[in-house]
Amino acid sequence: MARRTKRLWTDDEKRSICVQTTGPGVSVAQVARRYSMNANLIFTWLRDPRYAPEASAEPDEACFLPVEIVDRPMHDDNKAAAGPVPAAGTIEIDTAGGHRLRISGAYNPEALARLIRGLSG
Structure with missing residues (x-):
């Protein structure tokens, strides 16, 4: 009968394993199988602030942008209208960098x- 030995993980290894669980489409169970370990141990590490990945570690974190809806007349009766009026089914976006899409x-x-994101950066 084979004897099991308890593995000891360094703090850096624990952090690395916890960060791997934050990838898109990656589950804790997948990471646990990769290291031949129980997923509950990773969940324990994720609750520990020493090993839990930082919230800023996500590269594509969703954010909200300010939006202003401008009512423009369909006819050029009002000289205050700036530029051409977009056609129906068209969206127009002015970025902070001065680009208009x-x-x-x-x-x-x-x-x-x-x-x-590319134009705003």
Whole structure:
């Protein structure tokens, strides 16, 4: 009969294992199997502030941006209207960096978010 030995994990190893659980689509059970250990041990480490990953460790953390809805007249009767009026089904976004995006028709929201992040950075 094989004798089991208790493994001792260093603090750096515990931190590294805990950080691996924060990846997109990664479960604690997957990380536990990778190291041939029980997932409950990782959950214990995640509750310990010494090993828990920091909240800022997420690269694509969601955030809210200020939005202003501007009512523009459809006709140029009012000289206060700035620029052309976008067509129906079009969204127009002015970024803080001075860029203006005008999107018409179908679009991929994730690709649009990456574009806005790139222009704002």
